[in-house]
Amino acid sequence: MPRALSRDAAxxxxxxxxxxxxxxxxxAVIAWSSTPGRLPDWAGYLILVGMSALLVARRTAPALTMVAVLAGSLFYQVFNLPGGAFTIPPAVALFSAVSAGRRIVSVAAMVAWTLATFLLGGLWGRAPDVQGTVWLATWMAVILVGGEVTRARRERLRAEREEAAQAERAREEEARRRVTEERLRIARELHDVLAHSISVINLQAGVSEHLIDRDPQQARAALGAIRQASKEVLVELRSMLGVLRAVDDDGRPLAPAPGMDRLHELVERARDARLEVSVTLPEERPELPGGVDLAVYRIVQESLTNVIRHAGASRAHVTIGITDRDVLVEVADDGAGVPAGAPLREGNGLVGMRERVMAIGGEFTAGPAEGKGFRVQARLPARSAAA
Structure with a gap:
């Protein structure tokens, strides 16, 4: 089955x-009032058709097509055939070559063709007069200018298309980057919420299992703590998973992200897990940017989670300090810490805290505390996120 012609070829x-x-x-019209040439008219028509047929290659080989058409027009003039219309194919070929960017070869071919046309006209006694010379020069200038304007316009359109394509690629890349960042943010939020609550639930479940026979009242209290922790984590998960919606199923606004105003919940939950927690807060608490306020909450949450799960500590102290420029967060415990000489292995919790702090332009450190235990410290910008 033959292939369909492309649009340009058609x-x-x-x-x-x-x-x-x-x-x-x-x-044919000119031939009615002209003297016969040295070839029959039909032979001249064949030459003209052949010159015109060469124009199908004007895109793929513009310079070669131009030279071939100009040579055909000179061949036509050699036999003193009726003149005038035979200049149309050369004009189209010259225009195509110039618009394709073949300026030098086009100008050289045009000058050579013009001089040869004058010489052949003189040979047959048909040399152009002043008016004919002016007309031919104007015709050639129009061809050159028109071809150059067309070339410049084509280049401009090509450049605009390339810029548009690059801009589209940049937008797609930015969209992919934002999607990746959002996935990382959601993963970090889920880790922080689940790790803390499930650690408390696991510890309280162990307590209730251990005391269910000996101290039913204490076991009942542990089960109550499990119920409360599971309820809170479900509420937070529902809020987080509804981040793509503006309201919940009942049409009410979703609860705001947790912040420093909910630190007491973390402390109470940790105390329920048999960890003695003390807190030092600034006397005045200015309103913080949402990202910073959430980061303070998550750092304390993840730090207490690590203390409960890994440190084997009995006490922990949370310190929050706020200056004009920074928010300082420190969580220290009296647990086992890192053995002397052993490298610090950062798990998902520490890595997540570090990434959260770095994302808002802060500083994060974690390591053994002086004497005994482990310390997490973060310095968050109090203003940058609000800008």
């Missing part, structure tokens, strides 16, 4: 047919 084929029809038709 246009070039139509152009060649149109030029051939106009050139042959015009020459």
């Amino acid at each position: 246009i070039d084929l139509l152009l060649a047919a149109t030029v051939a029809a106009v050139t042959v038709g015009g020459t």
Whole structure:
């Protein structure tokens, strides 16, 4: 099955047919009032058709097509055939070569063709007069200018398309980056919420299992703590998983992200897990940017979670300090800490805290405390996130 012509090939084929029809038709009209040439008229028409047919290659080989058409027009003039319309194919070929960027070869070919046309006209006693010379020079200048304008416009359109394509690629890349960042943020939030609450639930479940026979009242209290912790984690998960919606199922606004105003909940939950927690807060608590306020909450949450799960500590102290420029967060415990000489291995909790702090332009350190235990410290910008 033959392949369909491309759009450009179809246009070039139509152009060649149109030029051939106009050139042959015009020459036939001129031949009625002209003296016969040295070849029959039908031979001249064949030459004109051949010149026009060469134009189908004007895109793929513009310079070669131009030279071939100009040579064909000179061959036509050698036999003193009726003149005038035979200049149409050369004009189209020159225009195509200039618009394709072949400026130097086009100008050189045009000058050579013009001089040869004058010489052949003189040979047959048909040298152009002043008016004809001016017309031919103007015709050539129009061809050059028109071809150059077309080339410049084509280059501009190509550049605009490339810029648009680059901008689109940049937008897609930015969209992918934002999606990745959002996935990391959600993963970090889920880790912080689940790790803390499930650690408390696990510890309280162990307590209730151990005391269910010996101290039912204490076991009942542990089960109550499990119920409360599971309820809170479900509420937070529901709020987080509804981040793509503006309201919940009942049409009420979702609860705001947790912040420093909910630190007491973390402390109470940790105390329920048999960890003695003390807190030092600033006397005045200015309103913090949402990202910083959430980061303070998550750092304390994850730090207490690590103390409960890994430190084997009995006490922990949370210190929050706020200056004009920074928010200082410190969580220290009296647990086992890191053995002397052993490298610090950062798990998902420490890595998540570090990434959260770095994301808002802060500083994060974690390591053995002086004497005994482990310390987490973070310095968060109090203003940058609010800008």
